[in-house]
Amino acid sequence: MSDSGIHPLVYSKNVVEFVTVANEYCATIENVARHTPQENVSKLQKILPLLYLKAAVLPEVEPVMDEELEKFVSELDYSTLHQKWLQLLHRNDSYYEVFDPNIQFGEETVTASISENLVDIYQDLKDFITSYSIGNEEVMNDSLAECIFHFKEFWGQQLVNVLRAVHMLLVNNTDFSEEENDEPAPGKGNPKWLDNFWGTNEEDDLDV
Template sequence: MRGNESPKHVYARPVMEFLAVATEYCATLEHSRERSRGELLDALLRLLPVLYWNAQVLDPMETDGQFLPDDRVTEQDYEYVRAGLRGLLDDWDEYEDLVMDDAGEREECRWVSLSESLSDVYQPLRNFVWVYQQRLEECMADAMWAVRDSFELYWGQCVVDCLRRLHRLKYMAHRESDEDDI
């Protein structure tokens, strides 16, 4: 896809399914203050695997980058989402995890923030959703390329890491507290 021709594949079924899940994910995070911690946990455990799957099946795209959209998520938007999640997750937010070092050569233990990781996923998705909400057809193919590229490079791994932590919180935390009561 080159130039500013109107690509029909920006409205293809896999793209629309990804857009729907990305929109729901963004809305869930933007309104996290209106949920209980358990409701948020359940929503994220339902959304994140579908989000990952739908991003993975998007067709890779070529683009000349002529219409790459500007980032729409401001630092204030990001911080609003992150702070809402942080407040709700409270003592569940920070945890120790194995992550690749900055050189990508070996794993090391680091403290990770779940609210920050979820917000890092939010940012490229919200930028993508914004382009579709504005119906900027000339930018849609480039927005698809950008969200797919950032999925491969960064936020796809964030989804996997968040899922592992959320799974542990949902299904293992209560078992550990039950064992403490024995």
């Protein structure tokens, strides 16, 4: 029997609204091939801030089960979606990470991947909404508790980081077309908009 306090929590307004936005985010990631690059990035610009807001106002939740939650996103699912977003973004997939514990007090820069960040967030949210949709209130509760923990420890930071990159792609009217002799290895690129964002095109200027 479910804990008497679980029912109102898992069906509360803030939780239901978060589920709705999380589901929309997952649909955006899954349906990448149905839209143009500009349309996809524009959708991300709108849904990422909303997703962060809805996650930030979720109530504190304590797990009630001893069993581990089932995971629904397979390695193949992850890899397939990752490749689709890499193909969409081409050389625009990379961006400089400016909030990373490894570079806070160092001289090196870290390059991150938009597609990898997006699918990492998707993985947590898809597992959550799939568990939530089962309808078992204890599973719903614990999947919510896990999702909130991961938001605080992991994907919340990824979200705000990748939003910065998405913003720059849009305001710079980025060309998403694939050009010959202008396509670095996936996830390793150094697009012009990225260098413009950093403020330099010369590696020597990065030294402190």
